[in-house]
Amino acid sequence: MSALLALAATDATPHDLRDFIERHDRIFVLTGAGCSTDSGIPDYRDRNGDWKRAQPVTYQAFMGELATRQRYWARSLVGWPRFLAAQPNGVHHALATLEARGQVSMLLTQNVDRLHQAAGSREVVDLHGRLDVVRCMGCERRTPREEFQHALIDRNPGWLELEAGIAPDGDADLEADFATFDIPACTHCGGVLKPDVVYFGENVPRERVQAAQHALAHSDALLVVGSSLMVYSGFRFAQWAHKAGTPIAALNRGRTRADALLTLKVQHDCAEALAFLLA
Numbered sequence: 001m002s003a004l005l006a007l008a009a010t011d012a013t014p015h016d017l018r019d020f021i022e023r024h025d026r027i028f029v030l031t032g033a034g035c036s037t038d039s040g041i042p043d044y045r046d047r048n049g050d051w052k053r054a055q056p057v058t059y060q061a062f063m064g065e066l067a068t069r070q071r072y073w074a075r076s077l078v079g080w081p082r083f084l085a086a087q088p089n090g091v092h093h094a095l096a097t098l099e100a101r102g103q104v105s106m107l108l109t110q111n112v113d114r115l116h117q118a119a120g121s122r123e124v125v126d127l128h129g130r131l132d133v134v135r136c137m138g139c140e141r142r143t144p145r146e147e148f149q150h151a152l153i154d155r156n157p158g159w160l161e162l163e164a165g166i167a168p169d170g171d172a173d174l175e176a177d178f179a180t181f182d183i184p185a186c187t188h189c190g191g192v193l194k195p196d197v198v199y200f201g202e203n204v205p206r207e208r209v210q211a212a213q214h215a216l217a218h219s220d221a222l223l224v225v226g227s228s229l230m231v232y233s234g235f236r237f238a239q240w241a242h243k244a245g246t247p248i249a250a251l252n253r254g255r256t257r258a259d260a261l262l263t264l265k266v267q268h269d270c271a272e273a274l275a276f277l278l279a
Contacts, residue, residue, distance in 0.1 A: 012249075012264035014273040020249045020264060021098070021277075024221035026105040029095060030237055033168065034226025034252055034270055036113055038089035040082070042168045047254030049228040053167070059202035062194060063137065069192070070178040076195075077152045078164050079172030080145065083113070083131065090271035090278065091225065092119035097277045099123060106215035110227060110234050112169055112197045125212050127204060127233060129197035131170050138191020148184070148193070155182040169197075204233050216240060224250040226270050229257040238262075 021027065033043035044053070061068045088096075096119040098104050107124045109116055112131040116124050134143045153160055159181070164174035186193055198204050216222065222241040227250075229235040238258035241248050247263040250256055251273050259265065266273055 012266045014266055014268050014276075016264055017249060017251060017266045017273055018276050020221070020247070021103070021223070024247075025103060026219045027098070027103050027221045027223050028105050028216045028219035028237075028241070028246075029098070029107045029223045029225060030227060030229075030234060031091075031095070031107065031109045031111060031116070031225045032227025032229070032234065032252075033111060035091045035095075035109075036086070036089070036111055036115055036226075038091065038271055039086040039113075039115060040166070041086050041113055042166060044168050045228050045230060045254075049230045049255045049257065056169075056200055059199035062199060063192065067178065069183055070181040073152060073183050074156070074159060074176065074178050074181045075164070075167070075172045075174045076170055077149065077156065077159050078162055078174050079166060079170045080149050081160075082166050083170035084146070086113060086115065088115045088119035091274060092116055092121070094271070094274035094277040095225065096120035098274075101277075105219040106212060108212045108215075108234075108237065110231065112195075125208060127198075127208065127212070129195070131195055131197055133196040134193050135196040136186040136189060136191045137194055138186060139189040141186060141188050142196060143193070145195070151184045155184060198233070209233075212237065213240065216246070217244065219246065222246055222248045224248065224252065224256070224258070225274075226252060228252060228255065 037043050057072055092115050099121050104123055107116055107121050108127050110127050112128055114130055132145045134145055134148045164172035167173050229238055235257045238248055238261050242261040248261055250262050250265045251270055253267050
């Protein structure tokens with residue numbers, strides 16, 4: 001893309017985005033944390049795509065260190081009620097309406113909050129899993145996160161009353177002595193319990209990627225909403241679309257990793273730019 005075209009792509013307006021959406025019949029939608037900030041769930045990155053805070057825990061640290069698991073689950077115990085209370089906002093409802101119009105081939109979300117489903121979207125793939133489920137790393141048994149919350153509270157009385165600021169994806173900005181925090185093991189096999197989400201250092205299940213790649217190949221446009229695409233698991237879909245000649249629009253405040261690949265980019269509030277879908 002020439003410098004002139006790149007500049008034009010980043011100068012697009014909400015009206016240009018509306019035209020883009022109206023011109024395409026089968027849109028593959030890829031969403032990120034910017035979709036859920038209006039629901040009270042903080043995002044991870046600033047407008048330049050850099051981390052606002054310490055990077056999330058890695059798979060290797062979580063599985064290899066009891067202290068890491070204690071810190072994670074203690075903070076999660078405190079943060080879970082506010083995460084659970086989050087409700088879909090205008091972005092989620094607008095994208096559900098776009099699907100109801102028959103224009104969405106798939107909605108692939110990097111979020112783990114299930115707010116797209118709560119808003120009514122049906123063709124959703126949770127690329128990075130879902131936080132409302134706990135997975136046993138031994139026997140693969142799944143448990144509702146709300147059920148696990150009760151087990152955490154029973155074993156750790158008083159922790160729920162600790163005050164801490166809300167952090168991304170059910171975390172809480174809590175600093176304490178976590179050494180005494182008691183984590184339940186799997187009641188079936190005694191295995192380590194982990195949120196059913198894909199951590200840094202962990203691979204997205206192959207069948208999930210393949211299903212999304214198939215849907216993208218049968219779409220006539222890619223729409224990125226609220227994602228900087230800094231994580232490769234999401235960025236590769238922009239790479240694949242670009243290679244196939246599929247036009248790409250991004251609605252995101254600030255830099256994305258795919259800026260050089262975009263057909264147009266709208267740096268605007270997501271809910272406001274998509275409000276026409278709800279009119």
